[in-house]
Amino acid sequence: MDAFRVVPFSPAALSEIVTEKSFGASPSVGRKKNVEYLGSYLSKVETKTIVVEHTYIDKDYLEDFAAYYVRCFADYPKTCTRLHFFSEEFSESEFRSALEHAADHPVENANYLGFIVLKPLPDTVIGRTCLRPWKDTADRKRVFPIVCDVPVNLFGINLSVRSLPFQEQDTDVAACATSALWSALHGTGRLFQHQIPSPVEITKAASAHSRVDDRSFPNRNGLNAFQIADAIRSVGLEPLAIRGSDTTMVRLAAAAYLRAGIPCILLSRLHDAASNVEIGRHAVAVNGYSLGNLKPKSWTKNATVFRAATIDRLYCHDDQIGPYAALEFDANGSISAGFDKASKVEILPENLIVPLYHKIRIPVSTIIEKVAALDDTIETLRAARLLPLERRLIWDVYLNDIARLRTRLFQSEELPTALRISKLEKSYPRYVWVAIARIGEEMQFMLLFDATDLLQAEQFIDCIPFDAGLCSALAVVSGNPEIRSINRVFAWFEAHSNELVATPAASADGDK
Amino acid sequence: MAELTSHDEFAPAELRARVDAWVEGKGRKELDRTIRSAEKAREAVRAVLRVDQQTLSNPVTL
Numbered sequence: 354m355d356a357f358r359v360v361p362f363s364p365a366a367l368s369e370i371v372t373e374k375s376f377g378a379s380p381s382v383g384r385k386k387n388v389e390y391l392g393s394y395l396s397k398v399e400t401k402t403i404v405v406e407h408t409y410i411d412k413d414y415l416e417d418f419a420a421y422y423v424r425c426f427a428d429y430p431k432t433c434t435r436l437h438f439f440s441e442e443f444s445e446s447e448f449r450s451a452l453e454h455a456a457d458h459p460v461e462n463a464n465y466l467g468f469i470v471l472k473p474l475p476d477t478v479i480g481r482t483c484l485r486p487w488k489d490t491a492d493r494k495r496v497f498p499i500v501c502d503v504p505v506n507l508f509g510i511n512l513s514v515r516s517l518p519f520q521e522q523d524t525d526v527a528a529c530a531t532s533a534l535w536s537a538l539h540g541t542g543r544l545f546q547h548q549i550p551s552p553v554e555i556t557k558a559a560s561a562h563s564r565v566d567d568r569s570f571p572n573r574n575g576l577n578a579f580q581i582a583d584a585i586r587s588v589g590l591e592p593l594a595i596r597g598s599d600t601t602m603v604r605l606a607a608a609a610y611l612r613a614g615i616p617c618i619l620l621s622r623l624h625d626a627a628s629n630v631e632i633g634r635h636a637v638a639v640n641g642y643s644l645g646n647l648k649p650k651s652w653t654k655n656a657t658v659f660r661a662a663t664i665d666r667l668y669c670h671d672d673q674i675g676p677y678a679a680l681e682f683d684a685n686g687s688i689s690a691g692f693d694k695a696s697k698v699e700i701l702p703e704n705l706i707v708p709l710y711h712k713i714r715i716p717v718s719t720i721i722e723k724v725a726a727l728d729d730t731i732e733t734l735r736a737a738r739l740l741p742l743e744r745r746l747i748w749d750v751y752l753n754d755i756a757r758l759r760t761r762l763f764q765s766e767e768l769p770t771a772l773r774i775s776k777l778e779k780s781y782p783r784y785v786w787v788a789i790a791r792i793g794e795e796m797q798f799m800l801l802f803d804a805t806d807l808l809q810a811e812q813f814i815d816c817i818p819f820d821a822g823l824c825s826a827l828a829v830v831s832g833n834p835e836i837r838s839i840n841r842v843f844a845w846f847e848a849h850s851n852e853l854v855a856t857p858a859a860s861a862d863g864d865k
Numbered sequence: 866m867a868e869l870t871s872h873d874e875f876a877p878a879e880l881r882a883r884v885d886a887w888v889e890g891k892g893r894k895e896l897d898r899t900i901r902s903a904e905k906a907r908e909a910v911r912a913v914l915r916v917d918q919q920t921l922s923n924p925v926t927l
Binding site for chain 2: 528529530574575576577578579581594595596598599602606620623632633634635636652653656657673703704717718721722725726727728729730733737738739740741822825826829830832833835836839854
């Protein structure tokens with residue numbers, strides 16, 4: 354048999370290959386919902402050709418094979434199949450000519466959409482899957498801060514795909530929480546330089562302290578939040594749990610950490626949308642979001658308005674559906690998931706678990722509290738017509754490492770040059786919380802908080818003024834000692850009043 | 866970007882005078898209320914983000 358085969362893409366062709374490569378070649382495997390989703394996803398990203406790499410040794414499968422499958426009586430193979438997807442049509446002879454160093458061939462990175470490893474198992478065959486995320490469209494901008502380059506070598510041809518790995522849960526060595534953890538730890542492994550465990554290693558770490566009522570393998574009882582936390586600690590990270598019942602806060606917290614490149618694990622209850630019957634609990638790895646047409650509104654009555662409330666989709670690796678599956682939020686914050694009407698489920702989040710580097714000590718809740726308190730005072734001053742604000746501020750809160758933030762400031766065209774350079778030259782901690790006050794899309798000022806500081810400390814370290822009018826007025830208002838004493842941010846404005854009030858027009862426009 | 870002029874109600878000197886007058890008048894009560902409501906806002910955020918311990922032991926099985 355040749356080492357490869359080239360097949361024109363169609364969802365049916367994908368389904369046939371998946372069936373053929375499963376152990377026992379059961380047709381039901383190719384008809385599974387997640388295979389259907391992958392066929393639909395690959396169609397939507399305009400896949401034209403599949404290259405089937407018949408023999409592929411996959412590190413994660415091999416770890417699980419060595420730890421578990423090899424000791425079964427059935428003779429499960431140790432090698433996998435890898436399917437590569439291209440957005441260009443080409444034939445087997447054209448692919449062969451590419452291997453023969455043809456000058457002009459279509460097997461190139463620009464056309465490469467990623468790969469799926471097929472595990473030689475009876476049912477759960479979707480192994481490590483690295484596909485490009487959804488592209489932006491005219492009416493929808495999508496943000497996937499976690500994806501990064503995954504190098505691929507296809508018979509000597511170097512390719513790469515920007516992705517976060519996904520794989521289907523294996524009910525023997527892994528449950529859905531294991532798959533979500535595996536994806537999330539791929540994201541943090543590259544970011545925080547820790548070892549990336551295989552599913553079997555994650556399940557072992559998660560169940561190391563479990564009691565006798567739960568078997569580790571085969572893992573049919575799933576994992577709870579404590580076990581997920583144990584698995585996160587096993588790679589040297591610290592788990593942070595955030596209550597998920599308020600869907601604005603879930604969006605805010607998830608997006609806040611995602612923007613620093615940190616994926617989150619969302620634990621939810623699932624209800625069948627049609628019958629409203631509880632289906633069970635599920636875990637997904639949140640890896641992207643999309644700001645839709647939802648209007649920003651306060652998270653509770655008369656409270657701070659967060660921009661995260663306009664997120665109408667969180668994208669996640671959901672092993673029940675597939676990679677980059679959408680959790681859709683409606684205007685009331687209700688969440689639904691499922692890639693067709695028949696499979697729609699209602700999502701009721703319980704907890705968001707964030708795997709964090711130990712130096713990120715200040716949680717998002719602390720910053721939200723500070724922003725809510727400051728916003729409350731600014732609202733009082735606005736109501737008294739002491740600030741030139743016609744509408745309430747909209748707050749954008751997120752974590753950033755200082756390199757990302759500096760790059761953003763370096764590229765900023767909104768800041769006067771002198772101010773931009775002075776901020777670039779300043780010393781900041783490795784991780785900072787950023788809180789941007791906006792009116793519409795216009796940035797008014799950006800607050801920086803030290804994310805590595807002590808909980809008992811103030812954390813506020815700097816402010817970057819964008820709008821000269823508002824910042825000048827804030828500086829003047831903060832000249833009053835009673836107002837200044839309310840919040841450190843007012844004290845900062847007062848301390849910088851010489852720069853902000855003296856020549857506002859020049860500092861805003863003069864030296865860009 | 867809003868520009869400040871000497872005729873603007875937000876011109877520095879005029880604004881400062883208005884701020885001081887406001888704080889001396891009804892503003893003081895407003896500021897006291899703000900300090901209390903800021904603390905309530907903090908508490909509300911804390912309450913909504915504080916983990917419900919009972920949910921942590923729910924196994925995720927799907």
